[in-house]
Amino acid sequence: MGAQNISVSITINISSEMSLTEVSSNRSFNGYQKVYEHKSEVLKCQMKFGAYIPDEHDSALPVLIYLSGLTCTEANFIDKSGFQRFASEEKVIVINPDTSPRGIKIDGDDESYDFGTGAGFYLNATEPKWSEHYRMYSYVVEELYKLMFANFKVDANRVGIFGHSMGGHGALVLGLRNPNLFRSISAFAPICNPTNCPWGHKVFQGYLGSVEAGSQYDATEIAKNYDGPERNVLLDQGLDDQFLKEQLHPENLLTVKNPKIKFDYRSRPKYNHSYFYIATFIGEHFKFHVDSWK
Numbered sequence: 001m002g003a004q005n006i007s008v009s010i011t012i013n014i015s016s017e018m019s020l021t022e023v024s025s026n027r028s029f030n031g032y033q034k035v036y037e038h039k040s041e042v043l044k045c046q047m048k049f050g051a052y053i054p055d056e057h058d059s060a061l062p063v064l065i066y067l068s069g070l071t072c073t074e075a076n077f078i079d080k081s082g083f084q085r086f087a088s089e090e091k092v093i094v095i096n097p098d099t100s101p102r103g104i105k106i107d108g109d110d111e112s113y114d115f116g117t118g119a120g121f122y123l124n125a126t127e128p129k130w131s132e133h134y135r136m137y138s139y140v141v142e143e144l145y146k147l148m149f150a151n152f153k154v155d156a157n158r159v160g161i162f163g164h165s166m167g168g169h170g171a172l173v174l175g176l177r178n179p180n181l182f183r184s185i186s187a188f189a190p191i192c193n194p195t196n197c198p199w200g201h202k203v204f205q206g207y208l209g210s211v212e213a214g215s216q217y218d219a220t221e222i223a224k225n226y227d228g229p230e231r232n233v234l235l236d237q238g239l240d241d242q243f244l245k246e247q248l249h250p251e252n253l254l255t256v257k258n259p260k261i262k263f264d265y266r267s268r269p270k271y272n273h274s275y276f277y278i279a280t281f282i283g284e285h286f287k288f289h290v291d292s293w294k
């Protein structure tokens with residue numbers, strides 16, 4: 001399939017609400033690892049996200065959005081993956097949001113690690129109890145995306161998305177549903193078929209009212225019907241992953257027959273689900289995205 005020359009045309013309305021407050025800034029690999037806070041119109045709460053900005057930022061740079069997994073904030077990826085070395089070498093801006101709305105209280109939002117706080121699942125909830133705030137799908141593809149253009153010098157033709165576990169699911173779903181926004185997609189140990197696993201059943205019933213309603217946020221279902229530009233998706237999986245058999249089901253996604261999607265499947269014997277695994281292979285993901293943009 002190879003790289004495609006797709007010109008992205010997007011209209012971005014930038015409002016005065018898109019201003020950011022810097023929470024922290026640390027020099028890292030000839031760039032800065034920053035954390036920003038802002039008022040989210042979509043989630044109706046204050047949110048934080050990470051932004052790694054390489055030096056020599058005269059021309060517009062490519063950008064990768066990284067989506068984290070269950071229980072994470074923006075800090076896990078920043079502190080544990082070691083991505084800054086590769087973002088600096090490849091001159092890529094990296095934006096990584098939090099995993100759910102924060103600073104609000106909804107009854108039941110802190111009862112388990114896999115639902116509510118830290119478990120937004122990158123969808124727009126429709127159940128009345130959750131639908132006012134739990135809108136991580138729109139937060140990423142609308143608000144964060146615009147905010148990125150409003151505040152950083154970003155090249156709209158070189159935007160990719162990647163993530164881990166729940167965030168790998170998010171990267172696949174947001175990437176395949178929005179090929180005009182994302183040129184490249186990769187995922188570490190993603191939840192590939194959430195309508196067929198306990199994590200997915202729980203969140204779809206809770207946020208959407210039924211498992212069936214979750215099909216629109218299920219990468220395997222989306223891949224079956226995908227009709228956008230050809231995509232080569234990097235799917236990375238540790239073979240000693242403690243969640244592999246029950247929750248992740250890469251085999252279901254890999255067996256989808258759609259000539260428009262090819263999977264570059266990289267299985268990693270002896271690696272588990274942790275950030276030690278991610279840190280080992282993060283450099284390959286940067287290379288994959290950069291090659292996809294050529």
Ligand SMILES: N[C@@H](CCC(=O)N[C@@H](CSC=O)C(=O)NCC(=O)O)C(=O)O
Pocket residue numbers: 068069070071072076080113164165166167273274275
């Ligand atoms: N606490 C839970 C497991 C939580 C967990 O492993 N979270 C992963 C993502 S899992 C899928 O989305 C993670 O990224 N954790 C953060 C980290 O820094 O490792 C349990 O006890 O089973």
